[in-house]
Amino acid sequence: MTRRILPALALALLLGSSAVLAADARLVEPWSQGPERAQTIASLVADSGLTQAELAQAAQSGDWRVRHQAAVVAGWRAHTELFERFELEPAYPTRAGFPRFRGPELADKRLAPLFVERLLQGPSYDMKLALLEVIPRTGGDFGDSFVGLLREEDDTRLRGIMVASLKNADRDATLEGLRLGFADVDGAVRGEAARAAGWSDHGSELVPELVEALGDTQAYTRAMAARSLGYLRAGQAFDALLPCLADSEPDVRLNAINALERLDAERLAARPELNDLAHDPDPGVVRAALRVR
């Protein structure tokens, strides 16, 4: 019995996985980022050979690109009117200049794959910023796509924004994305990771990375790491933060005081470093030191 069943099961699994692989291939080959994707997606949406079952299978793929395309094709099929409404939705200039999407309808998780798709279609730089900003606000899943995009993105600012957004993603995406951020070649992106960790529900799992970031070559990264350790109430980092009180950059010294105060104000108040900081050349540092002392 077993001898008969096992080959049948293996065959079924093989057939099943082949179907999945076929669907995966159709969903990502050829893969590109640019305006030509609109036609590709339209073709997939119209492809009656690409079944809902295949899309459901593809949603479990190990490849984020497959998962994304499955989601956007399924979304177009299930929510055509909604997607048509937001396919070309404009963003309007904010008071700071660059554009932002507005309106209560944006809080709709079904829109997340559509906006990711618009991002992949290579809009203007300002529109990319606006899309990166609105995607988390939909409430939909975006961590998966952002982590994937983060690995491919050349632009430092866009990488930084993706890292910053990932603080609000699911746990796995948050941790993976922020760890990519901490390891980024660019200090600004590392700084975003250090900042975002302090805002994340999963930030306490990144305390080792934050402590290491206290020694980063970039002052912004050191300052944000210090701040986040305070936000996370990472008491174990108290001693690691102390050298930051003598950092060459005032913003690092200020954030270190604020962080140490949050970890243990009494212990900080007894530290001799505060005497020097009370005469610091930076008035903000002096104010903080006097407050604590």
Added chain:
Amino acid sequence: MPNRAHRGPGGKSLALLCALVLPLVAGNCGNKDDSGSGETGETAVTPDDFWDIEAVYGIANVDDDDGNGAVDWSDGGGDAENDRAPLVIPAGVGEVSATLSGTGIRVWQDGQLLLHEDAPTASIDATAEVLLGIEFQDHLTPGTLSFSGDGGSNDVSLLSAPLLLNHHLQTATHLWIISLSSGWYTNTEMVADLEDILGDAFTGVSGNAYGQDVWIQDEIEFSWLRGPDVAGEVVVDSIRSQNGQYLDAFAENELEGPDMAVQTWGQGMANSLDSFGNLETSPPVTVDGVTYPFGRTYFGGAGGYQPSSGMQDFLESQLAQDMFMPDTTWLCVGHVDEYFTFVPDGSSEKGFKLLITDVDAAWELLDAMDPNTAIPQYQSAHGVSTVGELTRDQALRDANEDIQRDHIEPTIELLETELGLTDDDIIRVPGIFEENSWCHNLALSLIPGMINLAVYTESETTSKLLIADPFLRASGASQDSDPMIQLWDSLMPAGNETYYLNDWEVYHEGWGEVHCGTNIRREPGADWWTDAQHLLGGE
């Protein structure tokens, strides 16, 4: 510019006032025509008075009274010209020699140019009364007009008015907004509310011609010029938008005309700090014994991130409103109107209160609310749908604590020092900020920036405060039930009527609020030539 009926304190006519009080300041006392065009009339000034005249105060002739598209200084202004300060030489003075010193000043007689830089000396036959018109090219321009004749000699000081920016205690006369009425991106509700509140004193200008740019506060700043006998206004046009984009042409299209000039200072690529939501003026204050009768101007910035030096240099050159610079570089948009403002308070000695954002006041309010209170308005813009999602966010609390300690408290210290304020002059109003990754992690109002309000001053004791609706309540619930509104109403000084406007999608979600989206013209202030001499280098 229009002739005005000059009345002195207690309703005395200016002729009487001139005769009794102001013999040393030339004016149109007794003249039937104060246009400076050269027409003469009966005068109360005697020949002896003439030799005692000390000064003539005028205004820069920067408007376009004849509407020919050229600034009047450049082409004489034609028959409609009315910006020359009159100086009467009474009948009987006889033959006098007149000599002009100073650049950017001209003297007219009977519509003819009499004295200027290239021809500074002339003889004047004042057997009959002569009316001279003193014209200035620019603001706060000094000069001297020297006379000598058989009756004596005299050096008359000439000075044009400083350009003075409005403050919130000056009576408002009109409010503008850019109206959007297509699709869902509209402010029709707010426009309708403002029409109800202000009636004819309100204009909504269609945004279609201005790229749907709603930030009218940032584009222009109303200011005023006055002399004893001449007056005008200047719309200071920011370098924020250029080359005809967005609101660049608003001032020229909608406001410019006789007695309303448009001028710009600064050049080059603007940054956000060049917007005029970042340029405000305090009410009149006295600081360490020095009175600033027209308030002090403040322009946000810090260190290497500042507004255009051209604009700053101009403001500093005007002296009377002695500019200072609060740090706004911690804010995403970076404007002073995002975290403090001034409202009238007729019951207080100073006549106003400083309102400044206080995050602790906001947390106190939020913590007192049921954490399950739904705030659906916040879902799409801020990703939170209940009060509890705000109050449980430790990082949000910490970030706001940092903002309060590191930025707002130092600003309070600065304002106390620069404006001579005490704690009694300050009302701390609730507000919290969020950091924005798309804006370099700088701060933006999370609860709508209610402090970013418009003050429509009606009298010394009454004003209308136009404030962003905080929507800290369930959908459909009335404003009366909103605890934030209740708290604000309890905090505002008597005499201020509060109106809470729905500015959410167009303004709040666009990172501005009611003040950013409105602009108010006001009545000019008092006599700078008597009240502000000590700031201009005089006594």
